[in-house]
Amino acid sequence: MIAKPKHQRLVLIVIAVVAVLAAVLLAMWGLRDRASYFYTPTEIAAGKAAVGQPIRLGGMVEKGSIQRLPDGVTIRFRMGDGTGAVPVVFRGITPDLFREDSGAVAEGRLSADGTFVADNILAKHDERYMPPELGNQAAEHKAAKTVER
Amino acid sequence: MIAEAGLAALWLAAALAILQIVLAFGPAQVRSVAAAPVRSIAIVEGALTVFAMAMLMWVFERTDLSVLLVAENSHSAKPWLYKVAGAWGNHEGSMLLWVTILGLAGAALAIFSRRLDTKTLTAALGAQGALALGFFGFLLLASNPFARLNPPAFEGRGLNPLLQDPGLVFHPPTLYVGYVGLSVAFSLAVGALVTGKVDSSLAKAMRPWVLGAWIMLTLGITAGSYWAYYELGWGGWWFWDPVENASLMPWLAATALLHSINVLASRDSLRAWTMMLAMIAFSMSMVGTFLVRSGVLTSVHAFAVDPERGTFILALLAFYIGAAFTLFAVRSGRLSEGPKFELVSREAALVGNNLLLTVILGIVFIGTLYPLFIEAVTGDKLSVGAPYFNAVAGPLALLLAVLVCIGPLLNWKRDSGEKLKRLIVPALVGVTVLSIALVTIPGSLLAKAGLGIAAMLAISAFLPLIGRKLMRTPLSTWGMVVAHFGIAVALAGMAASTMLTKEVLTAARPGEQVQVGPWLVEFESVTPTAGPNWTALQAELRASRGGGVTVLKPQARYYTSPPTETTESAIETVLSGQLYTVLGKPAEDGRWQLRLWWKPWVTLIWLGGALIALGGMLALGGRAWRGWRRERER
Numbered sequence: 001m002i003a004k005p006k007h008q009r010l011v012l013i014v015i016a017v018v019a020v021l022a023a024v025l026l027a028m029w030g031l032r033d034r035a036s037y038f039y040t041p042t043e044i045a046a047g048k049a050a051v052g053q054p055i056r057l058g059g060m061v062e063k064g065s066i067q068r069l070p071d072g073v074t075i076r077f078r079m080g081d082g083t084g085a086v087p088v089v090f091r092g093i094t095p096d097l098f099r100e101d102s103g104a105v106a107e108g109r110l111s112a113d114g115t116f117v118a119d120n121i122l123a124k125h126d127e128r129y130m131p132p133e134l135g136n137q138a139a140e141h142k143a144a145k146t147v148e149r
Numbered sequence: 150m151i152a153e154a155g156l157a158a159l160w161l162a163a164a165l166a167i168l169q170i171v172l173a174f175g176p177a178q179v180r181s182v183a184a185a186p187v188r189s190i191a192i193v194e195g196a197l198t199v200f201a202m203a204m205l206m207w208v209f210e211r212t213d214l215s216v217l218l219v220a221e222n223s224h225s226a227k228p229w230l231y232k233v234a235g236a237w238g239n240h241e242g243s244m245l246l247w248v249t250i251l252g253l254a255g256a257a258l259a260i261f262s263r264r265l266d267t268k269t270l271t272a273a274l275g276a277q278g279a280l281a282l283g284f285f286g287f288l289l290l291a292s293n294p295f296a297r298l299n300p301p302a303f304e305g306r307g308l309n310p311l312l313q314d315p316g317l318v319f320h321p322p323t324l325y326v327g328y329v330g331l332s333v334a335f336s337l338a339v340g341a342l343v344t345g346k347v348d349s350s351l352a353k354a355m356r357p358w359v360l361g362a363w364i365m366l367t368l369g370i371t372a373g374s375y376w377a378y379y380e381l382g383w384g385g386w387w388f389w390d391p392v393e394n395a396s397l398m399p400w401l402a403a404t405a406l407l408h409s410i411n412v413l414a415s416r417d418s419l420r421a422w423t424m425m426l427a428m429i430a431f432s433m434s435m436v437g438t439f440l441v442r443s444g445v446l447t448s449v450h451a452f453a454v455d456p457e458r459g460t461f462i463l464a465l466l467a468f469y470i471g472a473a474f475t476l477f478a479v480r481s482g483r484l485s486e487g488p489k490f491e492l493v494s495r496e497a498a499l500v501g502n503n504l505l506l507t508v509i510l511g512i513v514f515i516g517t518l519y520p521l522f523i524e525a526v527t528g529d530k531l532s533v534g535a536p537y538f539n540a541v542a543g544p545l546a547l548l549l550a551v552l553v554c555i556g557p558l559l560n561w562k563r564d565s566g567e568k569l570k571r572l573i574v575p576a577l578v579g580v581t582v583l584s585i586a587l588v589t590i591p592g593s594l595l596a597k598a599g600l601g602i603a604a605m606l607a608i609s610a611f612l613p614l615i616g617r618k619l620m621r622t623p624l625s626t627w628g629m630v631v632a633h634f635g636i637a638v639a640l641a642g643m644a645a646s647t648m649l650t651k652e653v654l655t656a657a658r659p660g661e662q663v664q665v666g667p668w669l670v671e672f673e674s675v676t677p678t679a680g681p682n683w684t685a686l687q688a689e690l691r692a693s694r695g696g697g698v699t700v701l702k703p704q705a706r707y708y709t710s711p712p713t714e715t716t717e718s719a720i721e722t723v724l725s726g727q728l729y730t731v732l733g734k735p736a737e738d739g740r741w742q743l744r745l746w747w748k749p750w751v752t753l754i755w756l757g758g759a760l761i762a763l764g765g766m767l768a769l770g771g772r773a774w775r776g777w778r779r780e781r782e783r
Contacts, residue, residue, distance in 0.1 A: 009486050012422060015500060016425075018504075019504050019507040019508050020507070023508045023514075023515065027511065029541070031516065034536045034537035034541075035520075035533045036532050036533075036534065037529060037530070037531040038529075038532065054536065056531075071656065073654050073736070092654060092744075093654070093731065093734065093742050096713070096716070097713075
């Protein structure tokens with residue numbers, strides 16, 4: 001198969017279009033089940049998240065809920081947002097700013113018994129940096145608290 | 150006074166940029182005399198930006214707390230090196246560094262590209278001035294690094310400890326030279342489209358810039374990957390973080406450009422295509438800057454979220470990319486096609502390279518921007534990570550690596566495919582490695598295929614040297630061989646470390662022993678220690694595997710300004726890999742959390758990256774040397 005010389009420009013344009021289309025189609029196919037959605041504890045408590053899908057859970061670590069298991073590297077805690085709370089289990093070294101009554105994002109999956117199994121935990125990174133989701137969360141949380149009063 | 154001098158230099162440079170644009174794109178009688186003044190202006194503008202950057206580094210060095218930026222990001226008790234490098238460890242300073250390199254690139258273009266067609270050069274410098282003006286405006290109107298603080302602060306707030314590392318000194322400038330170096334390719338493409346002179350001499354003038362920027366991008370990405378690997382303490386070397394993607398996208402485009410520009414330089418073919426890639430490459434740099442600097446994405450690199458800045462950069466982005474592609478649409482139809490080539494030829498293989506790189510670029514681009522898009526449309530928040538990128542882009546990258554084995558063996562224009570028979574041996578080796586991996590190692594098919602293809606490429610990379618006199622082979626050919634071999638090395642490291650890594654996470658008392666892979670690690674003690682602006686708890690680990698004992702000292706550090714805790718990993722590098730140790734938190738009853746990894750062959754990843762960059766340097770050096778000799782013979 002030899003590209004006819006006078007059609008070369010056309011062939012190149014077709015190739016460029018194919019490249020763009022292929023990228024879009026492949027990306028859409030990949031994103032269908034590989035993007036991980038962000039949920040709040042209330043949404044998970046309401047059953048909005050599917051069991052077993054990679055998702056992210058963001059909220060506040062409830063006061064007095066952190067529990068260390070005997071192996072020394074696994075913790076359990078409750079992630080809440082004022083209206084709902086989800087039990088989380090995490091095996092690993094928690095980030096430095098992970099503490100009770102402060103914001104965190106957990107990456108992982110929801111198991112059938114309603115516990116969130118986290119593979120990774122992100123906490124507020126320093127005084128100024130905060131994941132945007134967490135920023136909004138904290139602000140909403142504060143607003144909710146103010147209204148309660 | 151120092152800060153005001155810097156600010157004045159920036160305003161002056163902005164004014165010169167306006168003059169530069171008017172001269173380069175003004176009425177015909179202005180343009181006819183513009184060549185010399187435009188060049189001089191570009192040089193002065195470059196000098197002014199360097200001056201402004203130097204002033205900022207000076208106020209940081211002195212910790213002048215009457216400058217807002219210093220008060221917010223520095224501290225008098227910080228080590229000297231991090232005071233100076235801290236000048237670009239924040240939003241405003243980092244944008245100033247960006248603009249400085251843009252100014253320098255314009256000046257260098259004016260100084261070194263004398264052999265280029267004068268009209269094209271003038272138009273290119275005008276385009277460079279237009280780019281600079283937008284970013285000068287961004288600095289002066291939305292991100293002034295020299296703003297004063299009245300009354301001055303008593304003490305600075307300090308620099309994020311994660312940034313207090315030698316990596317800060319080299320990584321951002323290297324990456325920025327790469328990012329912004331691509332602006333020259335963009336401006337030259339604009340210049341050539343304006344004058345209609347897209348030919349091999351333009352490609353030859355553009356090639357060193359692309360090559361230089363590409364080398365720096367390669368080095369910057371490699372160094373950044375290693376920095377994240379040891380500093381974050383997570384044991385990973387690539388996280389598909391949006392900011393990492395922001396540096397990968399220009400690299401992918403520049404790699405495609407680097408290959409197509411060779412077709413244009415050697416064969417005068419792929420004219421419109423190459424101009425398109427030159428514009429896409431720097432557009433990707435600007436997209437990356439937008440992603441990082443506007444704070445729209447979740448990332449450790451995203452500083453304060455400031456919608457005004459984001460909108461400003463987005464407007465600049467839309468204007469430059471829109472203008473460039475409009476120019477392309479209007480002018481590219483007039484470009485005549487160069488000499489034809491057949492389906493089995495070097496050109497066709499390079500078109501294949503460009504096709505695959507473009508598809509990979511598109512996949513990374515869509516994956517990176519998808520969360521933004523979805524949040525804007527539906528309000529849903531989501532993140533796209535490794536599972537997507539590895540599964541969708543990974544197989545294409547491997548396919549590209551196979552093409553790298555084939556392409557260099559083909560002749561320009563047409564080829565009988567005779568030399569492809571040489572690939573039989575490497576292909577057999579690759580299949581053997583793949584079969585062994587399939588039988589003996591658990592792990593993903595992608596990683597195993599990667600290992601097999603790496604083996605094939607490691608041998609194939611040297612095939613273009615067969616039948617050549619090695620001493621007479623041009624350095625640019627050696628560069629290609631070394632860079633392609635580097636891809637094999639990096640790929641082997643990625644595949645092997647992914648499959649073979651052993652991880653242990655445990656809580657141990659001092660005196661206990663932990664086995665990780667072939668290593669027996671004895672946990673000796675935890676003791677307090679201190680540095681210039683931090684205190685730490687330091688573990689002492691004695692690791693051995695048969696032979697002698699190595700001592701590793703991972704730390705949990707506490708910085709006082711700003712108050713932050715960080716983990717400092719300790720890494721032992723041996724020929725066959727790295728032992729990576731992290732000290733965690735104290736558990737109850739006197740135990741400590743320890744995380745240990747044995748990562749076989751992981752060092753090959755960065756060695757491969759360095760080889761790829763070295764290949765680029767050989768090619769750049771070889772071409773410069775030949776150019777210089779030709780000049781002297783005249």
